[in-house]
Amino acid sequence: MNTPTKADAPGFALRQLRTLRHHLTTPSEDDTPLFGDSRRRWVRRLPYVVVIALQASLIPTGIASLVGFYDLVLPVAAALTVAQTTPLFLALTRPLAAWWISAATMVTTAAITARHHQVMGSWPWTAPMVIAYVFLLLALALRESRATLVSVWVATVLLTALTTTLGLPRSGDGTTVLLIALSGAALLLGWAVRDRAVARRLLTEQEQISEVERERRTLLEERARIARELHDVVAHHMSVVAVQAASAPYRIAGVPQEAAEEFTAIAGTARESLAEMRRLLGVLRSEESGGERAPQPGVGQLAQLVETVGRAGVPAELTVEPGLADGVPQAVGLVAYRIVQEALANVVRHAPGARAWVSLTADGPELLVTVVNGPPPERTESLEASVEGTGQGLVGMRERVRLVDGRLDTGPLPDGGFKVAAVLPLDRPDTPRETTA
Incomplete structure (x- = not known):
């Protein structure tokens, strides 16, 4: 891989930004809800139970944190908290779209709280907002590709850096570092779980394919065995036909010449058929089938x-x-x-x-x-x-x-x-x- 020079550095950076934008705006084509393809009913319902539990705990604590830490009015605090936690439901089916909503809410919250007097707590985000964001990233990691996860984490780092350092009247504290670390850990954990599940699914599919192929091979082997065994039966009948046709002119008195020639042709055809059957048996006979030459x-x-x-x-x-x-x-x-x-x-x-x-x-x-x-x-x-x-x-x-x-x-x-x-x-x-x- 060639290292970009100073001359082409802007073009390289532009290409990287385009790649980042592509992964952040191209969601997975699978609209199945998270764990929706599981055969177990309780597994399919588990994500919804978790989201409802998070909503029940994060919404009241989030509103209380914004009101108590920054003196925000109740409607604004409620709107910001609901906007941050509601995308958890959307994350079960469209996690990338949910991430955009959550990221925009995080930036908006930081911009509003930066201009209010901080009574206590950390800035720019409260603990309930960080928890909601981390769980959303975990749901996203279970659905999207590796490239999308890397792009989301890079975008998270950039958003937190821009939020806390550019144009805002307050500098961030350890919450920013904590959010970056937790988001990376959530994405890594989700990717590992998803990768393991994909590997197990592929292994199961391969085992099913192998089982089908094994059954097919067993069936073909048994048909070949039956064909080898039936050779003796058919060969006996063909031998009888050949002997009867060859001896008919001598056993039956007054056989016309044309009939005798017909009997001779039948006997010859029967002998040729026996020879072809022996060749066919040689093709069907396996290396371990020497004992099959005995009468059936x-x-x-x-x-x-x-x-x-x-x-x-x-x-x-x-x-x-x-x-x-x-x-x-x-x-x-x-x-x-x-x-x-x-x-x-x-x-x-x-x-x-x-x-x-x-x-x-x-x-x-x-x-x-x-x-x-x-x-x-x-x-x-x-x-x-x-x-x-x-x-x-x-x-x-x-x-x-x-x-x-x-x-x-x-x-x-x-x-x-x-x-x-x-x-x-x-x-x-x-x-x-x-x-x-």
Whole structure:
């Protein structure tokens, strides 16, 4: 930064005055009352209570001070005191405008009292006027920018200096220094409180953004996991299509040449689709997903899952409607298995020792999957699951149920337990229902 020379000193001073005037005449665009955006009702009303209390105490003491110290007539003393304290109400919404009124009143008061005989007390301002001015600056510091606060303090110093040294028949005493020091302290305190509140608000907003991003990332990870698991299901069906199309000319006698060529084209397309699915799986597979190459489980593996949960300390009972396992499509069976797996893993985590019941029944074209657990035998801290789940909890359940156009209902029970109930269509409709992610 270049230091101004004597030649450009007037121009530099003029620019500084213009900057000062700009900050003193450009208020904040926020018209919300002080603490008006707080969620707590008592916090929103607190500034008004403080202002009313200040008015009730400062107005009578201010009038008495002006009348008793300077022998001012009662109407003049009342007018000056009210003009100095009333801007406190305006300071709750428009603090800069309130400061202009208060500053003008301070100068006017000093000019009037300087020409009256001082009986006792200090000059140029009484204690109630100083207190009102300091509280007004505190309200201003909680609303305006740092540059405005500096400008207000500089203007306060200039006004007190001009008031006590230029053109007035009386020189000031320690009250002037006290006002400058208190005004600076009030502005500094208000700025620190406001800066801390802004920092906390930004931190809260950042935490909310991070939470949204975390939920979105969790959802995307779960969808990728489901896509990897469904690869085996779709690949099996595509393999069947390829084998049936390739062997059709040999299994069916008298197939025309054109039909045989069509079967050959279908088989080739199916094999190409399988190759593309393997490439897609390579993109979706994570570094930790090597174990996902094993065949995907279904309803038939639930008994083994329940046994594993029992070894982890959660007694569980499994009820499967007879003959149901053979009639459940592979994709629906995979969804049912993962829902039961995650529900039981949550019991191990959050209600260790609680008893669980798993039920699978068919209700017409729908499969009903229910997992209910009772309350834990005693209050215990959550444990890391000894039974491996899908890792995404209710988010994963909802995504899997949505995949097969089903419904999911979860929630706590009155006795302290928890219930997970899913309805999975056994025959997927031709036109899926519209669902939202």
